Amino acid sequence: MKKKLWYKNNDTLTGYMFLTPALLILGLFLFIPTMMTLYYSLTDYYMLTPDLTAFIGLDNFKALLQDKLFLKSIGNIFKFVLFIMPIQVGTALFLALLVNNKARGTIFYKIAFFSPVVMSLVVVSVLWLYLLNPADGLINVIFEAIGFNPQPLLTSPKQAMYVIIMISAWQGAGYQMLIFLAGLQNIPSEVYEASKIDGATKWEQFRHITLPMLKPTSLMILTTTLIDAFKLIIQPMVMTQGGPLNSTLTPVYYIYRTGFTDRQVGFASAVTVIYGGLIIIFAIAQRKLIGSADYE
Amino acid sequence: MNNKASKILYYVLMTLLAALFMFPLVWMISSSLKPEAAIYNDLDSIKALLPSGHISEWFFSYKEIFGRFDIVRYMTNSVLYAGSVTIGSIAVNSLAGFAFAKFDFKGKAILFGLMIALLVIPGETIMISKFVIAQKLGILNSQLAVILPLMASPLFIYMFQNFFKAIPEDVQESAKLDGANQFQIYWKVMLPMSKPAIATVGTLSFIMSWNDYIWPLMVLTDSTKFPLQVAITNINNTQPVYTNQVMAILTISTIPLILIYVFFQKYLVQGLSSSGTGVK
Numbered sequence: 055m056k057k058k059l060w061y062k063n064n065d066t067l068t069g070y071m072f073l074t075p076a077l078l079i080l081g082l083f084l085f086i087p088t089m090m091t092l093y094y095s096l097t098d099y100y101m102l103t104p105d106l107t108a109f110i111g112l113d114n115f116k117a118l119l120q121d122k123l124f125l126k127s128i129g130n131i132f133k134f135v136l137f138i139m140p141i142q143v144g145t146a147l148f149l150a151l152l153v154n155n156k157a158r159g160t161i162f163y164k165i166a167f168f169s170p171v172v173m174s175l176v177v178v179s180v181l182w183l184y185l186l187n188p189a190d191g192l193i194n195v196i197f198e199a200i201g202f203n204p205q206p207l208l209t210s211p212k213q214a215m216y217v218i219i220m221i222s223a224w225q226g227a228g229y230q231m232l233i234f235l236a237g238l239q240n241i242p243s244e245v246y247e248a249s250k251i252d253g254a255t256k257w258e259q260f261r262h263i264t265l266p267m268l269k270p271t272s273l274m275i276l277t278t279t280l281i282d283a284f285k286l287i288i289q290p291m292v293m294t295q296g297g298p299l300n301s302t303l304t305p306v307y308y309i310y311r312t313g314f315t316d317r318q319v320g321f322a323s324a325v326t327v328i329y330g331g332l333i334i335i336f337a338i339a340q341r342k343l344i345g346s347a348d349y350e
Numbered sequence: 351m352n353n354k355a356s357k358i359l360y361y362v363l364m365t366l367l368a369a370l371f372m373f374p375l376v377w378m379i380s381s382s383l384k385p386e387a388a389i390y391n392d393l394d395s396i397k398a399l400l401p402s403g404h405i406s407e408w409f410f411s412y413k414e415i416f417g418r419f420d421i422v423r424y425m426t427n428s429v430l431y432a433g434s435v436t437i438g439s440i441a442v443n444s445l446a447g448f449a450f451a452k453f454d455f456k457g458k459a460i461l462f463g464l465m466i467a468l469l470v471i472p473g474e475t476i477m478i479s480k481f482v483i484a485q486k487l488g489i490l491n492s493q494l495a496v497i498l499p500l501m502a503s504p505l506f507i508y509m510f511q512n513f514f515k516a517i518p519e520d521v522q523e524s525a526k527l528d529g530a531n532q533f534q535i536y537w538k539v540m541l542p543m544s545k546p547a548i549a550t551v552g553t554l555s556f557i558m559s560w561n562d563y564i565w566p567l568m569v570l571t572d573s574t575k576f577p578l579q580v581a582i583t584n585i586n587n588t589q590p591v592y593t594n595q596v597m598a599i600l601t602i603s604t605i606p607l608i609l610i611y612v613f614f615q616k617y618l619v620q621g622l623s624s625s626g627t628g629v630k
Contacts, residue, residue, distance in 0.1 A: 068532045069455035076446035077461075079502035082487070084468055087479035094479065101482070152364060159361075166368035169375045172607045174561040176579045177600045180586050181378050184593060192377060195393045224371065236619050285474045288563055292583060306474050313478030314568055322478045330475040337470060 091330075094323035101317035114324035124325060127303045133215055134222075134304070135283045142223040143272075143279055146230035151264075153231070154238045168228035178225050179292035183208070186217065186293075208294055211301040218289050218302055226282075230275050237271030238264070273344050280340055284333045305329045373399060378604075382597035383408040389593050411594035412602075415585070418595070421602065423574060424581040428560060428603070431496050431577050435559035436552050438501035443551060444544070446502070447510025448536050452522060465504045474564065481568055495569040496577070500559050506551045513547040514540060546617065553614040560607060578603040 070077075095114055099107045118124055149167050153160045170178065185192045186207045194204040208214050245263055254262070265272075287306040290296050296303035296311075305325065313322025376399045381389045383401035392398045401408060415421060449455075450462055480499065489495040517540065525535045541548070563579045570576060576584065582603060586596055611618075 065453050066455035069449045069453035069458065072445045072449035072453070072532075072536070073461070075442045076502045076507060079442065079498060080465070080468065080504065082483060083480055083499040083502075084471065084473070084476075084504075085464075087476045087483055088468075088471055090479040090482065091476050094482075101485075149367070152360075152367075157357075157360070159364075163364050163368050166372040168611070169372045172611050173375065173600075173604050174563070174579060174607070176561070176563050176582050177378075177604055178374075180582060180596065181374055181600055183586075184596070185374060185377065190390055190393070192393055192398060199394065228371065232615070232619050281472060285472055287474065291564075309475060309478060310564065314481065319478055319482060326475045326478065330472055333472045333475070334470050 091323045091326050094320050095327045097320045099319040099323070101319050107320075110320070114321050115328070117321070118324050118328060123300060123303065124305070124308060126300050127305045127308045128329075130215060130300075130302060131284060131286065131304050134219055134286055135280065137216070137219045138223055138283050139276070139279060141219065142226050143230065143275055145223060145227040146275070147234050147268075147272075149227060149231040150234035150238055151260075154235055164231075167231055170225045171228045173225070175225070175288040176292060178221065179289050182221050183293050209298060211297075211299040214294055214298060214302050218286075218293065222283075222286070222289060226279070230279070233275060234268065234271060237268050241267045273341070276344060277337060277340060281333060281337055284336070375604075378597050379601050382411055382594055382601045384594060385410065386592050386594050411592070411598040414592070415595040415598050419581070419585055419588075419599075420574070421581075421599065424576055424578045425602065427493075427575060428577040428579075429606075431493070431562075431566075432556050432559040434497045435500045436556045438497065439503065439506060439555035440548055440552050442502045443506035444510045444541065444548070445536070446507045447512075448514055448540055450507065450511040451514035452540075465507060469504045469508070477564065477568065480565075484569055490569055491571050491575070492569075493575060496562075496566050496575075497559070499565065500555065500562065503555075506555070509551060510544070510547055513544050517543055549614060549617040553610060553617050556610060557607065 096109060096111060097107050098110050098113075153164050153167070173181070186194075188194060188204060188206050188209055191207075193207065197204055206213060207217050241264065245267075246259060249259055249263060285306055286304045287310065290302040290304055290307055291310075294302045296307055306329075309322050309325050309329070312318050312325060380399055380401045384392070385402065385407055388402060388407075389398075392400075450458065484490055484495045489498070521539060521543075522535055525539050530538065560577075561579060562577070563583075566577050567580050567583075570580065573581075573584065578599075582596075582599055585591075585599055
C-alpha cells in the first residue's frame with residue numbers, strides 16, 4: 055500500500071516535470087494572453103502609458119457597436135467566408151475526383167494543382183500584386199488577348215475582395231485536394247463494384263457512396279477552412295492595406311491596426327473578445343450542424 | 351469512339367486546369383531568370399513563362415539582390431528560426447504528450463481538458479496581448495520572441511498523446527523492469543517508436559515557422575534579425591524596386607518549402623487527416 059502511494063507521488067512529480075516546458079509556453083503565450091484580453095477589453099490600456107490604465111467597464115464595447123470600420127470589417131469577412139467556402143472546398147473535391155484514377159500523367163497534374171501550396175501567403179500576395187497590376191500585369195494582358203477589357207482588379211473597391219477570394223482559393227485548394235484524395239482512396243473498391251452490379255449510375259455512386267463516405271474528411275476540411283478564412287489578414291495587409299475604401303479590411307487586420315499600429319490595447323482587446331467569440335460560436339455551430347446532418 | 355472523345359476531353363480539361371494553377375509559380379521563377387525589361391516585353395507571348403534565352407543573363411538578378419541586401423543573413427535567420435522551432439516543438443510537445451498518455455497524476459484531467467479547450471482559441475486574434483507579454487518579459491526584438499511561442503501547441507500535444515497511447519503498456523513495463531527510469535523510457539523507447547508522429551509534427555512546425563509573418567513583423571525592429579518573409583515585404587517596399595529582383599527573393603524563399611513538400615508530403619496528409627478525426 056505504502057509502496058503504491060510512493061509510486062503515485064513519483065508519477066505526479068515526473069508527470070509535471072515532463073509537462074513543464076509545454077505548460078510554461080502555453081501559459082505565457084496562449085492562456086495568459088487570453089485572460090489578459092478579457093481583462094484589457096474592460097480598460098483603456100494604452101501601450102505607451104500602461105500605468106495610467108483605468109477600468110472603464112463596457113465602454114469599449116459600446117464604442118465598438120458604433121464603430122463604422124469594425125462593422126465594415128465584419129461585413130467584409132462574411133463576404134470572404136461565404137464565397138471562399140464553396141469555391142475552395144468545391145474546387146478541392148473536384149480536383150481530387152479528377153486525379154483519382156490511373157490515367158497516364160495524373161502525377162503531373164497533381165503536382166500542378168499542388169504548386170500554389172508551396173508558396174507562403176507572403177510570397178503569393180507579393181507575386182499576385184505584380185500579376186494583377188492594372189497597367190502592365192500579366193492578368194490584364196491575358197484579358198486583352200482573349201477580348202476582355204482590362205480590369206482595375208485590386209485597385210477597385212468593387213473587385214478587390216473578390217480578387218482576394220480567388221487568390222486564396224487558388225492557393226489553398228491543392229492542399230485540400232490531397233486530403234480529399236486520401237479520403238477517396240480509403241473507400242473500398244468493392245463498394246463501387248457491388249453498386250455497379252446493382253445498376254447504379256456514376257452520379258448515384260457519387261451521391262450515395264462517395265459523398266457519405268467522405269463525410270469525416272469533408273467535415274474536417276470545412277471546419278479548418280472556416281476558421282482559417284475568419285483569420286484572413288496577410289493577403290489584404292500585403293496587397294491592399296485593407297483598401298481601397300476599406301473594402302478589404304478584415305477584423306484580424308483591424309485588431310492589428312488598433313492594437314499594434316495605434317497602440318489602443320484596450321479597444322483592440324474588445325474587438326478580439328467580440329470577434330474571437332464569434333469565430334468560436336461559428337466553429338462549434340458548424341460542427342454540430344454538419345455532424346448531425348443526415349447524408350442518407 | 352465515344353470513349354476516345356471523352357479521354358481527349360479529359361486531357362484538355364486537365365491541361366487547362368494545370369496551366370491555371372501553375373502559371374504564377376512558373377512566371378515567378380522565369381521572371382527571376384531574365385533582365386527587368388525582358389519581363390515586360392515578353393508578357394504578350396509564351397516567352398513570359400520562359401527564362402531568358404541567354405543563360406549568362408539568368409543569375410544577374412540574384413547577383414544584384416545579394417549585393418543590395420544581406421540575403422544570406424535573412425536566409426540564415428529563417429533556417430535558424432525554423433530549425434529551432436522544429437526541434438523545440440518536437441521536444442516540448444512530445445514530452446507533454448508522453449506525460450498525458452502514460453502518467454497518472456493529480457490535476458491531469460483538468461489540465462488536459464483546459465488544453466483541449468484552448469484548441470478553439472483562434473491564435474491570431476490574441477496577438478496584441480501576446481505582444482504585451484513579450485514586452486513585459488523584455489524579449490522584444492530578440493530571436494527568442496520569434497521562436498518561443500511556436501514551440502508548444504495543444505494540437506501537437508494531442509497528436510503525440512494519441513500516438514503514445516497506442517503503444518502497449520507492456521513495452522513500458524518491460525523497460526521499467528530492465529531498470530530504465532521514465533526519461534530513459536521516453537528517450538530510448540517511446541521516441542524511436544514514434545517516428546511518424548515526429549515527422550508530422552516536425553514538418554508542420556517547420557512550415558509554420560518558415561511562413562510566419564505577422565508575429566516576427568510585430569516583435570522585431572532590428573532588420574538584421576528579419577526572417578525571409580518579413581524581408582520580402584521590406585525589399586518590395588525599398589526603392590528602387592526591380593521586378594526581376596523581387597521574383598528572385600520570392601523564388602529563394604520558396605525553394606526550401608518545395609524540398610520539404612517533396613520529401614515529407616505523406617506525413618502532412620497523415621497528420622491532417624488524423625487531427626481531423628479527433629477533437630479539433
